Amino acid sequence: MDKYSFLNAAHTAYFADLYDQYLQFPDSVEPSWRAFFQGFDFGLETSGNGQVVVDQPQKVLNHPQNGEPVQMSESVLKEFRVVKLIDGYRTRGHLFTKTNPVRERRKYRPTLDIENFDLQESDLDTVFNAGEILGLGPSTLKQIIEHLRRVYCDSIGIEYMYIRKPEEVKWIQEKLNINENQPAFNEEQKKHILKKLNEAVSFENFLHTKYVGQKRFSLEGGESLIPALDAIIEKAADLGVKDFVMGMAHRGRLSTLTNIFGKSAKDIFTEFDGKDYEEDIFDGDVKYHLGWTSCRTTDSGKEININIAPNPSHLETVGAVVEGITRGKQDRHYNNKTKAVLPIIVHGDAAIAGQGIVYEIVQMAQLEGYTTGGTIHIVVNNQVGFTTNYLDGRSSTYCTDVAKVTLSPVLHVNADDAEAVVHAVLFALDFRMTFGKDVFIDLLGYRKYGHNEGDEPRFTQPKLYKAISTHENPRDIYSKKLKEEGVIDDSYVQKLEEEYKAKLEEDLESSRKEEKTRVTPFMQDEWQGFDHVDESRMMEDVDTTIDMQVLSEVAEAVSKLPEDKKFLRKIKKLVELRHTMFFENNSLDWSMAELLAYGTLLKEGYYVRMSGQDVERGTFSHRHAVVKVEDSEEEIILLNQIQGTICDTKEGSSCDFKVYNSLLSEYGVVGFDYGYAMASPNCLTIWEAQFGDFSNGAQIMIDQYISAAEDKWKLQNGLVMFLPHGYEGQGAEHSSGRMERYLQLCAKDNMFVADVTTPANMFHLLRRQMKVNYRKPLIIFTPKSLLRHPKVVSTKEEFANGTFQPLxxxxxxxxxxxxxxxxxxxxxxxxxxxxxxxxxxxxxxxxxxxxxxxxxxxxxxxxxxxxxxxxxxxxxxxxxxxxxxxxxxxxxxxxxxxxxxxxxxxxxxxxxxxxxxxxxxxxxxxxxxxxxxxxxxx
Structure with missing residues (x-):
């Protein structure tokens, strides 16, 4: 046998597969073969105009085993070129899709024309073994290209080839190869999609007729969001999801509330009429900012709790809150099982590209203290932000390019193709549930009217809006398709529309009999038994005493290191000092105030979460809530020894005391912890700033949620903010916690603000936060130099028997x-x-x-x-x-x-x-x- 027969055509399927593996993951290929393929690729260069050309294809390469020159046959060379073509579609096919419903796509070079891969028309009928890679078996080049175009260049364009985990890439490719990225729905499923599309279209038409000129931030141009969300909820429930937490800005929110979350259209009409609220304890907010919680029974009989969080006009702020709510539910109700709670964030295209908090949230996605097991991000892409064209709104190719930070797949979908949209979101759900990672859906549509329904968009986009004015809505496009397929007849859509409109008319008539608007509930299931209170209740004394025996047990736990592990000498001395403070000197400092407050609350059945920059030891090295074993860096949390066991937080345990060093973020992390506290009223949730004025990076969260949420949305929240404050000559940025800003936001009964000076008062203040049957945000200006000040001490009797003293x-x-x-x-x-x-x-x-x-x-x-x-x-x-x-x-x-x-x-x-x-x-x-x-x- 010829010693070079391994390159004969009979073996090309194997080599094509190996070359495909090399193109995707070079390091996974045996080094000698890698060198062999590098020799082949060396002939490929890029010309000045961006076209891929072949400069004298290398037919003579070194043998991968013995290094001798090998003459490659023309057939083998062409097999490799076909593999290169396949790789081109996988990596760049998304640039040549039919995903834009209202205008031509930008042109990209090089194209995917076969000439750019040194293939010719004469090769189209040639059978290539490279088809095995796509699950086609040996196929003609023409069949391979048709398959690639269906998969990568139709109504869905997918970006995934930058992912570095072979198992994720393989999973995606197998999914694509099985169904060619084309939906396969039965007649009933198609009718259901049409039904949800009709609800979306008819709802907006009804509002447009009944409330002319009023702001509603319509979904018109992106109505396929409604069947997409419906499909996710239905399928997620079948996959074991128990809770669904969603955040979105105002566009399409009213339709989502009604057609997905089951909020009565009557209530929305009442809000349009501007009626006052039934309850006087809060001022309310505009209708397209309100939240809602309901329990939905799916078509398969599964029950799923669905929540849409209230949001401010700062569009992406709610994303951080959603992640925190999700993590709170996962921790407390499902023992950290991320698959039980699904977060979905709906973005606008301009907002996801322009708002920095999106990057902060994305960077939190896989961090121990903040991960929620993957989020489905859906972008309602209007291709315009207020009046700004997308070319002025970002430098990146896509608004979703932030997804590449975490190597998350992105699916770009034509919003006019309802089946493609539903298919894409179900693909995204499967990916999230399989790998516990984020996935992004870029829903390319348009905005039928201006930013609000009173705007004139032709002022700034005359050509675009000329095209939009004659463009059919997604329901009518889809109904035509179903008629052509024989699934429905001409009267089917008319009947759907008439029935839905009749229901809306009934709700409208009923709403006009209501004198006041009902309070919109959000997560009331989490807040049973908690009161809304005024300032007089906030000033009442609270019993925060603790039995001395319990206090001693906690002190013993935090002042004794495991004997079988080796610790730094300074850590040993510090922990021994705690023991001396409590059991010998009876002189407790600030760190003991904190640790004893947390420990006693744990003993009473509460739990504690703390996060922020460097909080595990504390910026000023006073807390040491986490101590590390010297030789292994194993983390020990002494507070979790109170129950007699040491918890290793790196293993995702459900310890009652959780403390996490955060990423260098304020806005995103404060939003997350606020959301966590919203879902966890029995958790003392603490965010600590590295220095007090660093909280100004989270000012939007402070203004829109912390100070105002109870007034706007009737939401209680017990988030505690530690803001180190005090003038010690460290300069402008390390002195003031900017207390004036928080105090200026104080009104009636919206929060507590404290600047305490003794460990005992700090101890009782933290305990008071949990011992009352209501929740208010608590802002504490904490010390720096006082952490070790000889006069800043209290006795254990003051801890056990005292109470918080406001003066x-x-x-x-x-x-x-x-x-x-x-x-x-x-x-x-x-x-x-x-x-x-x-x-x-x-x-x-x-x-x-x-x-x-x-x-x-x-x-x-x-x-x-x-x-x-x-x-x-x-x-x-x-x-x-x-x-x-x-x-x-x-x-x-x-x-x-x-x-x-x-x-x-x-x-x-x-x-x-x-x-x-x-x-x-x-x-x-x-x-x-x-x-x-x-x-x-x-």
Missing amino acids: LDDTTATVEKVKSVVFCTGKFYYDLLEHREEKGRDDLALVRIEQLFPLPQRQIKEVLAKYKNADDIVWAQEEPRNMGAYSHLLLHLEEAKNFRVSSRKFYGSPAAGSSVRFKKRHEKVIESVFDKTIEVAY
Whole structure:
């Protein structure tokens, strides 16, 4: 036998398959074969105009085993070229699809013409073994190309060849080869798709007629979203999904609420009529921002809980909240089983490309503390954002190119092809359930009207809207297709439309008899037994005491390392110090306040989640909630030893105390943790900023959810935010937690804001957060230098028997001697205390306001009445006059307008960059507190 017979045509199927493997995953091919194929590819170059050309194809290559020259036959060469063609369709076929319903696609070079792969028309009838790769068996080149066009260049274009895991690529290719990326629905399924399309089209037409000119952010041009979502829910329930959590902006939201989530059209009509709400405890929001929760029974008889989260006009913000809600449900109801809860986020094309939070959320997708087992992202692609053309809206080829960050597959689908849309989303669902990863659907449609129904889109897109004005809607396109197939007759759609419209007319008539709008429920199943309360309830004392024996058990757990493991000397010393603090010195610091608060809550049946940058040890190395074994870096969470077992969080256990170092994100992570707290009212959910003012990266979450959600959507939330705050000369960005911003957002009863100064008060504040039967966000300005300050200590009796004190009076002052009463908050108290001790001043009382909102007005007034001989009442703060709590005090305390103010002057920057300048200013403010003749210059 010829020693080179391994390259004979009889063996080309094997070599074609091997070459295909090499093209996709070069490193998976044996090195000698890799070198062999590299020799073949060396002849392929790219010309200046972008066309692939073959420069003298290499027919002589080195033998993969012995290195001797081998003459390749023409037939083998052509087999390899066909494989190269197949690879071209897989990698670039999505650029040549029929996915745009209203305009021509951009042109891309090189094309997939066979000439670009050194093949000719004369080869079209030649049978190639490369067809085996596609599951076709030996096939003519013409058959291979027809198959490739059906799979990669029809109504669905798929991007996946950048994925680096062979098992995922193989799965996708097998799926594509089996069904050629073409849907195969039976008659009943087709009628169901048509029914959902009719609901989408008819609903929008009805609103357009009955509420002319009113904003509704219609789905027209993207109606196939409705059968897509319907199909996902039906199939997901069959695959074991119990909970469905969705977030979307306003476009198409009303149709989704009615036709997917089962919200009564009557309620939506009532909202269009602008009627007030039945309940006075909240102000409500516009109709296309509201959330909804319902239980749906699928066609196969499965029950699935479906939720659509309320959203603000900051379009992509809700995505982070959805992920947090999903993770909360997975952790608490399904023992971390990600397949039980499915998150879906519906994006706009301009928003997914332009909003940075999308990237933050995508980067969270596979992180231990934030993963939800894969999200289905659906982009309702209008090809325009407000008035901005897509070419001005992004630099990337596709709006979905952020998907490539996590190597997620993307399916681009023509929104006019309803079957292709449903087929694509079911493919996406299968991928998510199989691999636990994100998948993106780019639903290419259009927007029939302007940004809202009062806009004139022709001002900015005259050509596009000329085409749209004569374009048929997806229902009519699909009904024609079904008529041609003989599935329906001419009267079928008319009957569907008439029946649905009659139902809407009935709902409209009923809505006009309603005097007020009913409250829209969202996740009420999670919030049974929790009250909505006003400020008076928030100011009531709460029993946060704990049995000393329980406190001791927790202290023992957090102050004892496993004896069979080796730890760093500093860690051993730190943990031993905890034991000494509690069991010998009875002098507990800030870290013990935190750990004992968490541990005692765990003992009482609550659970704790903490996340943020470097929270496991704490930015200032005080917490050490996680300690690492020196030689293996095994992570030990001592708080999870309370039940007698050590939990390894890396194994996805369901420990009651979970702590996660976050990615370097504020906006996305705060949104996630807010969503987690929304789904987990019995979890003390904490987000900690690395420094307090870093939270400004999450300002949209703070403005739109944390401060306003109860007013807008009747949503309670117990998220705790730790914001390190205090002036220690570290510069402008490491001093202020910008408390003035939070205080300016405070109103009535929307949140707690505290700036506590003792470990005991911190302990009781955290416990109070869970011991009440309501939930409010809690903002705590936490210390930095005070974490190890010798005077910032409390006794274990104060922990066990005390309670949270919103105001701390000066217990050392002799009331009759006091001439000056100084109100302050936070770390500045200890600076003033040190100065008072140095000066020996016993005529000045230092009073700490520990809770800034709701402001303890009664206690403040009692203090003022107590010090009758005082003729100098001072508000002292280390922040500039236009920052800190002073303006808040003026708004909420009548007496404050008569206070003398000691503070830095007005500044644009929170603090000086120079430590020398900082010290001068700081000392000047302190001196002015004790001597009213000294004024800080303005």
